[in-house]
Amino acid sequence: MHSLKKSCLRWGLLYVFLGLALSALVYQRVPQTGLALGCGFGAAILVWFAIGYVFGIRTRNEEARMMRRGISGERPNDGDKIAVVGTIGSSFETLESPMTRQRCVAYEYKGIPPTAQDSAVIEGFALTPATIEGPRGAIRLLAVPELDFPFDSPSRIEFYDNFSEYIAQTQFLQHFGIDIRREMAHLKTVVADDDGRIRYDIKRDPNINVSTLQMKEKILAPGTHVVAVGRYSAAKNALVPDETAMLQPVKITTGEPAALAKRGCAKNVFELFFGCGCLLPVIAGALLGLALMPLDAIEQQFAKKDPSWPEVKAERWVQRNVRPRLGSMIGQGEPVIELEYGQARGKMTVNGKTVPLTRSCVRRDGDVVEVSLLSDQNEGVTARVRGDRTIESLRVIGGDAFNIADASLDRWAADNTVVVGLLTALSPGDGPKVRAYFRARPPEAPQ
Numbered sequence: 001m002h003s004l005k006k007s008c009l010r011w012g013l014l015y016v017f018l019g020l021a022l023s024a025l026v027y028q029r030v031p032q033t034g035l036a037l038g039c040g041f042g043a044a045i046l047v048w049f050a051i052g053y054v055f056g057i058r059t060r061n062e063e064a065r066m067m068r069r070g071i072s073g074e075r076p077n078d079g080d081k082i083a084v085v086g087t088i089g090s091s092f093e094t095l096e097s098p099m100t101r102q103r104c105v106a107y108e109y110k111g112i113p114p115t116a117q118d119s120a121v122i123e124g125f126a127l128t129p130a131t132i133e134g135p136r137g138a139i140r141l142l143a144v145p146e147l148d149f150p151f152d153s154p155s156r157i158e159f160y161d162n163f164s165e166y167i168a169q170t171q172f173l174q175h176f177g178i179d180i181r182r183e184m185a186h187l188k189t190v191v192a193d194d195d196g197r198i199r200y201d202i203k204r205d206p207n208i209n210v211s212t213l214q215m216k217e218k219i220l221a222p223g224t225h226v227v228a229v230g231r232y233s234a235a236k237n238a239l240v241p242d243e244t245a246m247l248q249p250v251k252i253t254t255g256e257p258a259a260l261a262k263r264g265c266a267k268n269v270f271e272l273f274f275g276c277g278c279l280l281p282v283i284a285g286a287l288l289g290l291a292l293m294p295l296d297a298i299e300q301q302f303a304k305k306d307p308s309w310p311e312v313k314a315e316r317w318v319q320r321n322v323r324p325r326l327g328s329m330i331g332q333g334e335p336v337i338e339l340e341y342g343q344a345r346g347k348m349t350v351n352g353k354t355v356p357l358t359r360s361c362v363r364r365d366g367d368v369v370e371v372s373l374l375s376d377q378n379e380g381v382t383a384r385v386r387g388d389r390t391i392e393s394l395r396v397i398g399g400d401a402f403n404i405a406d407a408s409l410d411r412w413a414a415d416n417t418v419v420v421g422l423l424t425a426l427s428p429g430d431g432p433k434v435r436a437y438f439r440a441r442p443p444e445a446p447q
Contacts, residue, residue, distance in 0.1 A: 011048075014048065014051070015045075018047050018048055019037075019040050019041035020040065021040075022039070022041070022043050022044050022047070023037050024036070024040070025040070026039045026040050026289075027040075029289070029290070029293070029295075029311070030293065030298055031302050031305055032302070043282045043285065043286075046279065046282050047282060049275075049278045050275040050276075050279050053271040053274055053275035054275055057268045057272060057275075060267065061264075061268070063083060063227075063229055064261050064264055066081070066082055066229060067257045067261065069082070070083040070084055070085040070135065070136060070257075071135055072135065073135035073136055074136075075136065076136070076232045076234075077232075077234070078232065078233060078235070079232065080231075080232050081229070081231055081232070081242070082230070082231075082232045082239075083228070083229045084132045084134060084228045084229075084230075084239065085132075085134045085135060085136075085226075085227050085257055086132045086133045086134020086136075086225070086226070087133050087134070087223050087224065087225055087226070088105055088130055088132050088220060088222065088223075088224055088226045088228075089105065089130065089131060089133065089222045089223060090128050090129060090131065090222060091129070091131065092128050092129050094222060095107060095128050097109070097219045098124070098162065099154045099159045099163045100152075100159055100162070101162050102219050102221060103221065103222065104219040104220055104221050105127070105130040105221070105222055106125075106126065106128070106145070106219070106220040107217065107218060107219045108123075108125045108147050108151075109125075109163075109216060109217045109218075110122070110123045110151070110215075111163070111208065111213040112213060112215075112216065113205075114212055114213075114214070120204065121203070121204045121205040121213070122172070122201075122202070122203050122204065123201075123202050123204075124199070124201035124202060125198070126198065127144060127145070127196070127198045127199070128196070128197060129141070129196035129197055130196065130220075132226060132228055138237075139237060139238060140237060141228065141239055141250065142233075142239065142240050142241075143230060143231075143239055143240050143241045143242070143249040143250045144198050144241075144249070144250070145228065145230075145249075145250040146251045146252065147218045148253045149218065149254050149255075150218075151216035151217060151218050152216070152217050152218065153214065153215065154215050159215065160210055160211060160215070163215060164210045167208070170201050172201045172203040173200065173203070175204050176206060196238075224254055225254065225255060227252070227253050227255070227257060227260055228251070228253075229250065230242060230249055230250035230251070231249060231250075287318070290314065290318045290322065291323050291326055294315070295307055295311070295312070295315040296337070296411065296422055296437055299345065299437075300336075306347070309349065309433055312426065312433075312435050316408070316426065337411065337420045337421075337437050339420075339437070339438065339439040340439065341418070341439055341440060341441045342359060342360060342439075343359065343438065343439060344358055344373045344374070344436045344437070344438040345358070345438075346373070346423075346434070346435045346437060347434070347435065348373075348375075348379070348432070348433065348434040348436070349432065349433045349434075350396055350432045351432075352430070355375040355380075356376075357373045357374060357375055357381075357434070357436040358374070358375060358376060359373075359376070360372065360373050360438035360439065360440040361374070362440040362442055363443060364442055367386060367387040368384050368385065368392060369414050369442075370382060370383070370384050370385075371383045371384075371385060371419065371421070371423070371438065371440065372397070373434070373436045373438055379397060379398075380396075380397050381394060381395065381396055381402075381425075382394075383407075385412070385414075385421075389409055389412050391404055391407050391408075391409060392404075394423075394425055396432055402427060402434075403427065406425050406426055406428070407423070407424065407425035408423075408424050408425070409421055409422070410422040410423075411437060417442075418441060418442075419438075419440050419441075420437075420438065420439045421437065421438060422435075422436075422437040422438075423435070423437070
């Protein structure tokens with residue numbers, strides 16, 4: 001039970017961590033707390049499921065390795081988690097299943113009302129001391145197992161009669177209503193069993209009409225080929241309760257190891273597909289969010305927004321590779337640059353030093369417009385832009401020139417009265433970088 005609480009806590013904390021991490025990423029893009037938390041924790045559900053599928057695949061692969069060691073007959077060490085391969089039987093009495101009345105060493109049953117999908121109003125389980133004979137010899141089963149194979153659905157009239165008789169002759173635990181502490185206490189009692197003999201029968205509704213129930217039954221008949229995965233005790237030569245197990249300490253699957261391994265591979269592919277399917281909406285939503293909300297529009301809505309250089313690089317990639325593919329899904333037009341004349345907003349990084357760019361000025365040189373973007377200390381860059389919107393040159397004031405291939409005008413409009421634009425230049429590695437949008441008035445423009 002301690003391991004169940006620990007496992008639930010671990011997975012719960014993983015979800016919280018994912019939610020906070022994704023919320024931080026959203027907040028980095030759009031600094032609005034409510035929106036960031038909603039998007040982050042919503043996306044975390046899908047990422048959490050995807051991680052669960054990956055862990056399921058990992059667990060199944062580990063069980064396949066255990067099966068291979070079990071088939072080889074290798075003697076296990078005390079305390080190892082192992083797979084026991086062989087046929088199951090009992091040197092004690094056998095059981096009779098409640099519905100089909102078949103002889104077995106274990107059975108599990110459920111009665112599900114027509115108004116429910118899988119919620120049983122009556123259920124039970126029974127196990128008699130059992131032994132698995134295989135390449136490792138005879139190994140006993142001294143822990144309650146999970147019967148990891150599908151239920152049968154008996155539907156003949158005599159099976160309903162058999163079940164009615166079983167109910168009439170059986171004393172049930174009355175678990176009416178919802179009581180989490182009661183259910184946890186019952187589970188703790190069940191998983192702690194270590195004598196190889198267990199039985200419980202539970203009613204969850206005082207008024208049960210057997211004829212309306214969908215009956216479900218699993219049986220483990222003597223001589224069935226099984227693979228049992230659990231914790232091994234050398235002193236008892238048995239699979240025993242495992243304190244590290246989340247729920248049932250032993251899992252039993254029916255079938256030959258080769259067939260089970262093939263089935264496990266198919267299930268891995270299936271779960272990998274679903275894991276990727278969980279991530280696709282998150283990725284698609286992130287790309288749409290980046291595409292539908294241009295970075296400069298967000299900057300102008302939130303005055304304290306200061307995008308990092310990786311975010312600027314991501315914005316450039318979206319601008320070049322995602323938005324053109326979305327076509328009509330993207331609203332037409334460009335965000336208005338809402339600055340006073342002579343203002344700029346952005347930053348420049350040169351030789352590891354970053355300075356904010358707050359001022360702008362322009363002058364005309366024939367068909368070329370020369371734009372200077374400056375800090376309060378007159379550090380900055382000067383760009384010369386031709387009439388066809390191409391950049392002729394871009395230079396750090398008092399420093400080196402940028403490679404024009406690394407620069408782009410993501411916004412630009414110029415006439416005799418105003419020049420507005422958004423300039424981005426990202427040199428590779430630790431080279432100089434600049435990004436700023438601006439509004440300036442040519443000296444010759446009427447005031």
